[in-house]
Amino acid sequence: MLIKNARLLDGRKVNIYIEDGIIRCFDCKENDDEVIDAENNLVIPPYFNMHFHLDSVFLPIINKSGTLWEGIRIWKEIKGKLSEDDVIKRVITAVKLMVAQGTLWIRTHVDVTEKSLTLLNALLKVKEEVKEIAEIEITAFPQDGIFTEKGNDELLRKAIEKGADNVGLIPHNEMTREDGVRSIKFAFDLAKEFNKKVDGHIDETDDPNSRYLEVLAKYTLEYEYQEKVSAGHVTAMHSWDPAYRYRILPIVAKAGITVIPNPLINVSLQGRFDSYPKRRGMAPIKEMINNGINVALGHDCIMDPWYPLGSGNMLHVLFMAIHLDQMLSPDELNYSINLITYNGAKAWPKSNYGIEVGNEANLLVTSEDNLIDLLRFMSPPLYVIKGGRVVAKDGKLIYYKGKWEKVLKKPV
Missing domain, CATH: 2.30.40.10 (Urease, subunit C, domain 1)
Known part of the structure; x- marks a missing residue:
């Protein structure tokens, strides 16, 4: 050619x-x-979509409050009723849609607190089915928390044994701060045992007291897991005190953690408990870049209990990001394409990437x-x-x- x-x-x-x-x-x-x-x-x-939920795609169920928490409640009610064939049909449709719009690498979270692991089994089949048009990484995601219900930790282990690529976690959804910290250590122990990467939902809340990113950074350094850890969302960073961000961001950079904002969904779900002014609810991209942190973007959702829209176009995600963080100077605009290309390749990691x-x-x-x-x-x-x-x-x-x-x- x-x-x-x-x-x-x-x-x-x-x-x-x-x-x-x-x-x-x-x-x-x-x-x-x-x-x-x-x-x-x-x-x-081509583009990277570094954070997505293929298992819930094209389930446009109305979330009346528009909050993350109602979305989780809705999902909990329906996830056990989904058949493998239904999941496969919806997921393949979404993958084709994303590929047609330029995305060849998709990292998806799959809920492994669904006890039959039907969703995981479907995603493992789709990963093989679509490999000629896209590469998929599967993060075993304990949506309801690792320690909120007896047996969730074993389901996470089983998902890794069955072939998931990354160990997921959601410490801010555990019952206590102590359990949140314990869940992070558990994830690292499991990742180390099976030689997997760690890919967590971290501090996805408006609560300025949610500060699990610092714990993630501590264990990344302690386990010598630099460049193998991603922190999705981190929306609480938007609400953190500037002095705290000033202290913690260099540590995150030292740990080599990639932070993955999801602009379309973050701005939709966060700030729902605010009147006016409303918080944008997105981790500050420019501030992270200035501190040497690798930042890549995710689309997160398409027509599911958390988001009623979405087309799979990563340029839509980038367009939202540059507006929310006011990355509109010539230099910032020129850099911004890295958020869905080279920065994703670094976090994947994907070698031999780029037009050379x-x-x-x-x-x-x-x-x-x-x-x-x-x-x-x-x-x-x-x-x-x-x-x-x-x-x-x-x-x-x-x-x-x-x-x-x-x-x-x-x-x-």
């Missing part, structure tokens, strides 16, 4: 020659193989010739290329199991 007239993020204009799934060289002589003319538009690396000779040929041919317009219009890519193969076109078509098919916006 030859992609000619490609404009890269650093301003270079190149012709990209791909052979055997690898970027072989730039500006090679045009040949008779498949040729895509980028027409001087941006060609960029010798790397895997994973690319997006966009419809815009500059980053500002890509952010303004948030259009899906004209071509999604995975391993040197076109897997999606125009946000509408996807190549799945040997044939082209129309991308569905929701299951039918």
Whole structure:
């Protein structure tokens, strides 16, 4: 394959020659193989969605209060009633939708406090089913807490034994501060035993007294787990005293923890108990970046008990993030694309990522010739290329199991 007239993020204009799934060289002589003319538009690396819940996708049940806690209550009532076939159908629809819009790497949390582990079994099957179009990492997520109910700790262990990629946790949902701390240590012990990464929901609350990120950082350093730990949401950071943030953020950076805000859902769920002014409820991205913390973004939800909207487009997530944290200067806008590309690759971690000779040929041919317009219009890519193969076109078509098919916006 030859992609000619490609404009890269650093301003270079190149012709990209791909052979055997690898970027072989730039500006090679045009040949008779498949040729895509980028027409001087941006060609960029595909997106990472570093925090998502595939098991609950496309379950648009009304959350009247709009709070995180009502969403959890609704989910608890329905999760045990879901069949494996239903989960698989909804999840594959969502994965295709995300791939068509440029996302090739999806880290999903699956609730393993559902005692039959039906949701996990479904996700393990989907991971294998869709591997030609997307890579999925599964975090075993104890939604109801590790120590809130007898046996949840064993379910988490069983999920890891069955093949989940990461150990999850939710310390702010444990009954006491002490149990929250104990849950973090349990997660690290389990991750160490099975050589897994730690990927937690951390401090997802407006409560300024929720400060489990500091405990996560302590155990990351103690267990020498730098670069293997992610902290999702951390919305309480928005409400922390500035002096406390000033003290704790350098420690988080030293621990090499990736923080994963979820702007669409954080701004929807948080601040629900405020009158006016309302808190935005998102961890401060600029402040974390200035302290040397790796920050990547997640989409979190699509049409589920926590969020009634969502399309799977990571540019929508980025668009919300740059507005909430006022990242609108030229330098900030130019940097922002890293939040859904290179920073995600670092947290995954994904080697051979990026448009350079010798790397895997994973690319997006966009419809815009500059980053500002890509952010303004948030259009899906004209071509999604995975391993040197076109897997999606125009946000509408996807190549799945040997044939082209129309991308569905929701299951039918």
